[in-house]
Each structure stands twice: as C-alpha cells, then as structure tokens.
Amino acid sequence: MSRKIMPLIVMYFALLAAPALGETVTLREAVHRALESNNLLKAASFQRGAAEQEVAVSKSRYLPRVQAESGVVLSNTPSSVFMMKLDEGRINPSGDFAADTLNNPSPRADFRTSVSLEQPLFDLGIGNGVRMADKNAQAADLSLQGRREEVAFRVYLAYLGVRRAQAYCSIADQALANAKEHDRLAGLREKDGLGLKSDRLRTATALSEAEQRLVSAQNDLLLSRMRLNLAAGGEQGGALDIGELPEIKEPALPQQDLVALAQQSRPDLKADETSVQLGELAVRQARDAYFPTVYARGAYQINDRDLPLGMDKDSWNLGVNLRWELFDGARRSHEKTKAELSRKAAAAVLENDRREVALQVTESVLRRQEALLRLESARRAVQDAEEGVRLVALRFGNGLSPLVELMDAEAALNRSRASLVEVENNLLASTGEVYFRAGVFLKEVIQ
Numbered sequence: 001m002s003r004k005i006m007p008l009i010v011m012y013f014a015l016l017a018a019p020a021l022g023e024t025v026t027l028r029e030a031v032h033r034a035l036e037s038n039n040l041l042k043a044a045s046f047q048r049g050a051a052e053q054e055v056a057v058s059k060s061r062y063l064p065r066v067q068a069e070s071g072v073v074l075s076n077t078p079s080s081v082f083m084m085k086l087d088e089g090r091i092n093p094s095g096d097f098a099a100d101t102l103n104n105p106s107p108r109a110d111f112r113t114s115v116s117l118e119q120p121l122f123d124l125g126i127g128n129g130v131r132m133a134d135k136n137a138q139a140a141d142l143s144l145q146g147r148r149e150e151v152a153f154r155v156y157l158a159y160l161g162v163r164r165a166q167a168y169c170s171i172a173d174q175a176l177a178n179a180k181e182h183d184r185l186a187g188l189r190e191k192d193g194l195g196l197k198s199d200r201l202r203t204a205t206a207l208s209e210a211e212q213r214l215v216s217a218q219n220d221l222l223l224s225r226m227r228l229n230l231a232a233g234g235e236q237g238g239a240l241d242i243g244e245l246p247e248i249k250e251p252a253l254p255q256q257d258l259v260a261l262a263q264q265s266r267p268d269l270k271a272d273e274t275s276v277q278l279g280e281l282a283v284r285q286a287r288d289a290y291f292p293t294v295y296a297r298g299a300y301q302i303n304d305r306d307l308p309l310g311m312d313k314d315s316w317n318l319g320v321n322l323r324w325e326l327f328d329g330a331r332r333s334h335e336k337t338k339a340e341l342s343r344k345a346a347a348a349v350l351e352n353d354r355r356e357v358a359l360q361v362t363e364s365v366l367r368r369q370e371a372l373l374r375l376e377s378a379r380r381a382v383q384d385a386e387e388g389v390r391l392v393a394l395r396f397g398n399g400l401s402p403l404v405e406l407m408d409a410e411a412a413l414n415r416s417r418a419s420l421v422e423v424e425n426n427l428l429a430s431t432g433e434v435y436f437r438a439g440v441f442l443k444e445v446i447q
Helices: 002-017 027-037 039-062 078-088 099-103 124-191 197-231 255-265 267-288 331-397 403-438 441-446
Strands: 023-025 065-075 108-122 240-242 293-304 313-323
Touching: 023 027, 027 039, 027 124, 027 197, 027 441, 039 124, 065 078, 078 099, 078 108, 078 293, 078 313, 124 197, 124 240, 124 267, 124 403, 124 441, 197 240, 197 403, 255 267, 255 331, 255 403, 267 331, 331 403, 403 441
Parallel strands: 023 240
Antiparallel strands: 065 108, 108 293, 293 313
C-alpha cells in the first residue's frame, strides 16, 4: 500500500513545486529590460548624475557669491556703543565725546543689515577643481558603461541557466518515464514467475530516485527563471521563460586583435586611464597652491537704532584682496609629493590591469576552443550511449540481458545527455565571455 501511495505524494509535491509559466522573452528583450529596469544600472546612473552635478558645483565658484545678513546687537561696551552711533549717523559732538559718556555708555541696540558680494579674479584652484570634477564625471560615465556590459552578460548567463534547467528537467522527466516502465515490467515478470524480487526492489528504488530528481529539476527550473527575471530587473518573485536559443556569432578576430580591441574598448581600462589623468590634475593643483589668489569684494550696509531693516544711515565699501600664503609648515610640499605618488600608483594599476585584461581575453579564447573540442566528444558519447541502449533493449527483449543491464544503459545515456547540455552551455557561455572580456558584449547582443 505504501509503495503505491508514496509516488503519489512525491508527484503531488512536484506539482506544487513546478514553476508557473512566466512571460517568454528573447535574449535581446531580456537585455533591453535589464538596461531599463535593473537596479544596479539605476544606481550607476544616479552616481553619474551626481558626478555631473559636482561639475556644475565646481563651475559655480567662478560666479560671484552674494550674501544678505540682518541682525541686532545690544551692548554697553564703550567701543561698540560708539561705533553703533557712528554707523547710525547719530554722533553728537557736544555730548558723545564727554569722558563719562565715552567710558560708561548706557546699553544700546543696533539693527544692522548688509548685502555683500565676493568675486574671484584669480584663483587657479577653481579651474583645477572644475577639471577634476569633469574627470570624475567621465569616470562615473565609464563606470555606468562597464555596469551595462556586466548586467547584459549576467542576463546572458541567466538565460543560459534557464536553458540548462529546461534540458535537465526534460532528462529527468524522461528518466521518470523509463523508471515507471521498468517498474511495471519488473512487476509483471515477478507476477509471472519470470523475474526476481530483487529486480522489483531495484526498479522501485530507481523509480523513487527518479521522482526525487524530477522534483529537484523542476525547482531548479523555477529558480533559474526567477534569476533571469531578477537580472532583467523584473518585479520581486516574478519569473521569465526563454523564447529561443541565444545566438551569438563566432568571433572573427584572432586572439591578438581581440586583445587590442579589449585595450581600446574596456570601460574599466578607460576608467584607469581617467584615474591617471586625475592624478596629474592633483599634481597640478598642488603646484598651483603656491600661487596667490585675488578676490574683489563689495558690501552695502544699513543701520538703525530702533527698527529691523530701518535705515538711520547707509554705507558701502569696495575693495580687492590679494592673499598669498608664504609659509604653511611645508604642507603644500607634502601634498605635492602625495599627489605625485598617487599618480604613479594609478599608472601602476593601469599597467597591471592592461596585462590582466590581455590574460582574460586569452583565457576566454582558450576556454572557447576547449569547449568546441569537448562538444564533439560529448556528441559522440550521446550517440554511443543511444546505440548501447538500443542494443541492450534488443537483448532484453529476447531474454538475453537482465533488466538491470537495461537500466544501467539508460542511466548512462541520461548522464551523457546531461553532459552534452553542460558542454553546449559552456560553449555558448565561453563565446559570450570572449566578447565580454573584449568589452563589446553589449554591442554584439543588441545589434
């Protein structure tokens, strides 16, 4: 009784775990969705926007700064009280210059309102700041480009993951059908007295294992569809199904040309070059810190004894100020040395990354060649396994081979089919990785 109920329970849970069919998309559609909705790309886009705003912030230092200020002061300090009267135009020569009035004035309030303006005339730090902010914006844009390549490649791998899971699910489903048939035949042979009980036990065990493998394959298929949905920027808990096999043409360039293409196209290498340029600008900024700065200033002021914004008297001033720091404890010298060392460090990182990129391209080409060779071997293995199953099935039908031998042959066939699926997926993945390492994967996918 339990032998009949157990498979039903397993199949029930398999149906619960089976993935609901999601929307079907092609690889190009999935990549386009990711470019529009992927949260990592949105974050990189926001960072680029913030860097562009930093450029605008730096450029704003060229413009005049205007400030308005209004306040009230209450004091009995002799100098303050005298200046309040002077600013308000309320000096009385007959009484305010008396010794007692000057030395012991009564408490007095002053309402002061002013508008001031400051305009840079010569400040090399502003120009350097603008140039550095512009380089940072370029770096943020390159980071976004690199993120787009990375997200597109992730979508591609997730797409291949769904393909693999579908194939494994189909293999598991076929294995379950074979196991059911074997169990049925073993039962009939045992009933007719032609088979052994051990064969029936073996087929029952194989049937249970096949049911469990199918449940795992179905779960893997659901998860792979959800991963594709996540990579494409879909809603939480959603799933996407693949519509067609991804087709990316075989790389036409030789290995050395692919390396050269990567050196020119990889956004991360361009970002490294930008870091070197930023280092050069930092050195220039440290050198320019030795020069003086010149600013023009002006202010308009009104004072009143009784009212805010009142105007007992108004006044103004204009001037030009030159500031030249002659000694700072060798701070600027150390900052200049620091900037030069940082620039050399960025240059060393750039050189290392160039070599690393060349190695990555070389490895991707070799892995693809390896996958091509393995593909032929895997296809031959499937053909041989299919022929082996056919021959064993004939012998079994003629009573020359036991059922166990047929089961072993079919298990070997399923393993070779799964191996072929893996090798095919590796070939597709390695082909995409060649373009990804060359920095042109997105261009190849969406063209």
